Amino acid sequence: MNRPDPPAQDQSSTEMLNAIPQPGAAEPQGIASPTPTLPEAPTDRGRRVTVKDLNAYYGKIHAVKDVSLSFEPNKATAIIGPSGCGKSTTVRCINRMHEEIPDAYARGTITLDDQDICAADVDVVSVRRAIGMVFQKPNPFPTMSIFDNVAAGLRLTGTKSANLHDRVEGALRRAGLWNEVKDRLKAAGIGLSGGQQQRLCIARTIAVEPEVILMDEPASALDPKATLKIEELVDTLKERYTIVIVTHNMQQAARVADYTAFMLGEGGPGSLVEYGETDKMFTNPHDTRTEQYISGKFG
Amino acid sequence: MSALGPISTRRRLTDKTARTVVLIGAAIALIPLVLVLFYVLKRGLGAFLNVDFFTQDPSGRFLGNPGGIRSAILGTIEIVGLATIIAIPIGIGLALYLVEFGKNSLFARVVRYFVDVLSGVPSIVFGLFIYITLVVSGAISGFAGWKGSIALSLLMLPIVTRASEVVLNLVPNELREAALALGSPRWRVVARVVLPSALPGLVTGSLLAIARAAGETAPLLFTVLGAKALTLNLGDQMNSLPLQIFNDVREAQDRLVDRAWASALTLILMILILNVAARFVSRRNRFA
Numbered sequence: 352m353n354r355p356d357p358p359a360q361d362q363s364s365t366e367m368l369n370a371i372p373q374p375g376a377a378e379p380q381g382i383a384s385p386t387p388t389l390p391e392a393p394t395d396r397g398r399r400v401t402v403k404d405l406n407a408y409y410g411k412i413h414a415v416k417d418v419s420l421s422f423e424p425n426k427a428t429a430i431i432g433p434s435g436c437g438k439s440t441t442v443r444c445i446n447r448m449h450e451e452i453p454d455a456y457a458r459g460t461i462t463l464d465d466q467d468i469c470a471a472d473v474d475v476v477s478v479r480r481a482i483g484m485v486f487q488k489p490n491p492f493p494t495m496s497i498f499d500n501v502a503a504g505l506r507l508t509g510t511k512s513a514n515l516h517d518r519v520e521g522a523l524r525r526a527g528l529w530n531e532v533k534d535r536l537k538a539a540g541i542g543l544s545g546g547q548q549q550r551l552c553i554a555r556t557i558a559v560e561p562e563v564i565l566m567d568e569p570a571s572a573l574d575p576k577a578t579l580k581i582e583e584l585v586d587t588l589k590e591r592y593t594i595v596i597v598t599h600n601m602q603q604a605a606r607v608a609d610y611t612a613f614m615l616g617e618g619g620p621g622s623l624v625e626y627g628e629t630d631k632m633f634t635n636p637h638d639t640r641t642e643q644y645i646s647g648k649f650g
Numbered sequence: 651m652s653a654l655g656p657i658s659t660r661r662r663l664t665d666k667t668a669r670t671v672v673l674i675g676a677a678i679a680l681i682p683l684v685l686v687l688f689y690v691l692k693r694g695l696g697a698f699l700n701v702d703f704f705t706q707d708p709s710g711r712f713l714g715n716p717g718g719i720r721s722a723i724l725g726t727i728e729i730v731g732l733a734t735i736i737a738i739p740i741g742i743g744l745a746l747y748l749v750e751f752g753k754n755s756l757f758a759r760v761v762r763y764f765v766d767v768l769s770g771v772p773s774i775v776f777g778l779f780i781y782i783t784l785v786v787s788g789a790i791s792g793f794a795g796w797k798g799s800i801a802l803s804l805l806m807l808p809i810v811t812r813a814s815e816v817v818l819n820l821v822p823n824e825l826r827e828a829a830l831a832l833g834s835p836r837w838r839v840v841a842r843v844v845l846p847s848a849l850p851g852l853v854t855g856s857l858l859a860i861a862r863a864a865g866e867t868a869p870l871l872f873t874v875l876g877a878k879a880l881t882l883n884l885g886d887q888m889n890s891l892p893l894q895i896f897n898d899v900r901e902a903q904d905r906l907v908d909r910a911w912a913s914a915l916t917l918i919l920m921i922l923i924l925n926v927a928a929r930f931v932s933r934r935n936r937f938a
Contacts, residue, residue, distance in 0.1 A: 448831060453753055480833030490824040494846045507834035507842055552828070559832055 398464045398562045398593060399424045400445060400482070405459035406620075407440050407449060414440045416620035418459075420612050422563070427585055427594040429608035429629070431601055433649065436614045437621025438597045442565050445595070446482040447475050463563070480508055483561035487568040489548035491540035491555070498536040500551055504559040518558055525591075526554035527584055546577025553584065557592070564588065566596040570603065582607050601645060605633055613641050687918075694915030697908055708878045708894065708909075716906055719913050721880040722894035726917070728882065729795050729874065729890055730864045733802035737863075738856050740803075741810025748811075749818040750840055762815075769808035776801045777869035785873060795884035798874035805866060806859040813855025817848045853932045861921045867892035891917045 400422040407415035415437040422428045430438045443449045444457045447468065461468050468478045491500045501519045505512050512518055519536075523529040528550040532543070540551060549569060556564060566585070570578040585594055585607050598604050604611050611633075612626040625632060625641045636642045643649060697703050702718045709717035744765070752758025780801040784790055821844050829839040845852070870876075876893040877886070891913050898910035 446831060448827065451827070451830060476833050476835050478833075479831055483833075484831035486824065486827065486831075488824060490822075490828045492825060492828070492843060492847075494849075503829070503842075504832040504834075507829055507832055507838050509835075509838070555828075555832065 398481075400563055400593065400595070401460075401462045402441070402445065403460040403462075405441060405444055405457060405461065407437070407444055407457040408455065409452065410454040413620040415444070415457075416622045418614070418621075418623045420623060420626050422593055422595050423610060424593050425589055425591075426609040427589045427596060427607055428610040428612065429604035430595065430597045430612045430614060431599065431604050431644075432614035432621070433616065433644070434599065435621075436616035438599075438614055439567050440621070441614070442484075442567055442595060442597050445563075446479050446484055446565055448479075448484065450475070476508075480559055481561055482563040482565060483556040483559060484565045484567065485549070485553055485556055485569045488572050489545060489552050491543075491548050491551050493539075493541050495540055496537045497532050497540050497543070497551060500540040501554045501558050504555050508559060510559075519554075522554040522558035525557055525588070526550045527580065527587075528554055544577070546573050546580060549573060549577070549581060550584065553581075553588075557588070561592065563593045563595065566594065568597050568599065571599065578603070601633075605629060613638075613644065615640060615644075690911060690915050690918065693908060693911035694913075697912035698915070703909075703912065707880050708889070710878050712903075716903075716909065717878075719889075719891070719894055719909065719916065721878065721889040722891045722913060723916060723920075724880060724882065725795065725877075725888040725890040726864060726892075726920070728884060729798045729870070729888065730802065730860060732796060732799035732884060733806060733863055734856070734860055736799065737803035737806035737859065738810055741807050741856075741859070742814050742852060744807075744811045745814035745818055746840060746844075748815050750836070750844065765808050765811050768804075769812060772868075773805055773866050774868035774872075776804045777872035779804070780869070781872040793873060793875040793887045795874055795886060795888040798870045798888075798890070799884070801869035801873050802863040802866060805869065806863050809859040809862060810855055813858060814848075814852050817851030817855065818844065820851065821847045850929075850932050853928050857921075857925055857928055860924065864917060864921060865892055867896050871896070 402421070403419045405415055405418040406413070418437075418441055430442065432438050440449065444459075445461055445468075449455050449457050457469070459469075463478075463481060467473070468482075492503055495503060498519055499506075501522050502515055505515065505518065520529060520533075523532065528547060531547060532538075532551075541548070543551060549572075553564075553569075570581045573581065582603065585596060588594060589609075596604075596608060598607075608629050610627065611629045613624045613632070613636075614621050615624045625636060625638045627637075632641065633645055636645060700718075702715075704718055704723070705720055706715075706718035707721040708719060709715055711717075744761070748758050748762060752761065780797050784797045784800070785793060825843055825847060826839055829843045830836075834842075870890055870893055874890065874893070875887050876897065877889050879889075881888055895910045895913045895917075898906045898913065901907060
């Protein structure tokens, strides 16, 4: 087999993009189809992430098999599926957090616009600054105050910021938390309620000004009221960023996401079953398994 | 549906027996501690009333004023202080390597094994090792305070490393993940997130090591030998509290034996003060 071409060349990138399933396709197909043109994004933030033939392993265990999909700029894409189908693993490969687990590795191509993020000469730190992540369980730093938590992203990445206070305030405003904490910025970060802590983590993530935000079941540990706040937040955030949200709650996907990807494990490695616009997929899915999952027959 | 009734007699008896046994065990464990403290206080407190005890050096005179233990106190502070400066950064650094970078690699497992071996080495062996390599060999022969520090730091190293490794492993992985996902280089994650979170535990481990080192006599016998006069130069032979106790307790005169007890009490109090001070400092760094 030939070695794959270096992704920096324009030719191969276009071919790769054309081979990715576009919204509406049921299965990944090898037929080249032109990339649909999307309206210009309102800001220059939010870039497209393209995943091609992703295979992820934990040692000998094959967790994710041949997943190919794209995440459209300034849109929210949900990944749904039953537990253990590889949703979180897929998403963790996108910001290369998968590598942090000993014996874990991934094969395949992931590009941010046209740049291959898994290339050997790409600094993983710069990838993570462009692609941020919010975790399932809120994890503010326990030794830091609310202000320091939001500023942590800037300090940990070594960004010297003259207007640190402004940036922290901006991030807290965009996360919808400013009014609740503006009087107690020096209080401990872990003293907030669960929902507030998660919004604090979101503020921390957006303070670094990423382009893509990955959310791994961000509201699953929260009560319904806090969940609603997070969902409203996703709606406002997607104007500035590209959002990928993993959720096992189908109604949440229906409420929040523009596109949805359905993954299934079936006892073996997880793979992509269907990917399309959320409305179409929920009302008229192509695959019978998708239809069964959505109508609650399993999962 | 079963009837709700009172606790059966057999269960009540078992419960009482177990509680009593555990309580007796705890009491037995506490007895030696209480006895030691009581005895040291009883025999040593008397010498504290004389301020000369702290301001004079032991005179070594058979008759007349036996002097105090000033040189011993300062010697202990210096020798243990230098050992601390050597052992704690290396020990914590080693623990950081084992937890953050080496994890389960072959090299890390080998290192861990050798650290465990080192923690089982009797303290007199460290003294002998330094004696052979630094005291009776060629260019730098002779007894000196700093050689004692090196012997003590060898003693402290496995204690600090093992305690630190346990504490660093307790830092939840989700904190590391959060920092890494923000785009932080690994060393910053360790310095700004992991170490501050683990700080109280690291302090405890270090204090344990210092307390252990401060009381060791055998390594100092072979490396520092001892002195009576006050010297602040670590290149000289120095006095130190364990050495002072060792010498005084074998004397025939009662007042010198009493001085040994008082030295022991001083050592205990010094470590207590260090303990309290370190906890105070580390508590101010964290939120309650």
